[in-house]
Amino acid sequence: MTDTTNTRPTLLLPALAPIYEAAVPLTNLWLRVVCGVALMVHGWPKILNPTGAADMVSGLGFAPGWLWSILLSATEFFGGVLLVIGLLTRVAAAGTTVILLVATYFHWVQLDQGYRGAELAWLWAAITLTFVARGGGRYSVDRLLRKEV
Helix, strand or coil: CCCCCCCCCCCHHHHHHHHHHHHHHHHHHHHHHHHHHHHHHHHHHHHHHHHHHHHHHHHHCCHHHHHHHHHHHCCCHHHHHHHCCCHHHHHHHHHHHHHHHHHHHHHHHHHHCCHHHHHHHHHHHHHHHHHHHHCCCCCCCHHHHHCCC
8 A cells, every 4th residue: 555645736837836835834924923913903902801801701601700801811812922923832822722612612502603603713713723733834933943832
C-alpha cells in the first residue's frame, strides 16, 4: 500500500505555485490578526462595563456572574491581543475556542436561535481551533522567539 498522505495535487496552472506559496504565511497572518481584533472588539466593552457583563453572564446561568464575566472579558480581549501579535498563540486560541463553542451552544440551544444565531460564533470557533492546531505561523512572536506551546 502506498502512503499518499504527503502528496499534493498537481496544479492546473503550475506557474502560480510561487504565488500560492508566498500567500500562505501572509493569509495566516491576516486571518490571525482579523480574528484577534474581532475578539478584542467583543471583550473591550465587557471590560469597560463589568456590571453589565456580569448581568449578561448571570442571565445565561453562570454563577457567580462577576467571576465568569471577568474570565470571559479577559479571555476575549487579551486572547485577541495575543492572537494579533502571535504570542502564546495556541493557548490564546484554545481559550477563545472554548468561549466561542459555549457561545455557539447558548445561541443555538439556550436562546433558541438555531443555526442563524450560532453561525458567527461557530465560524470563529473553527478559525480559532485552526490556530490551536497550526500555531501562529511564520509572522508571529512565537516564531520569532522559536518557542510554541
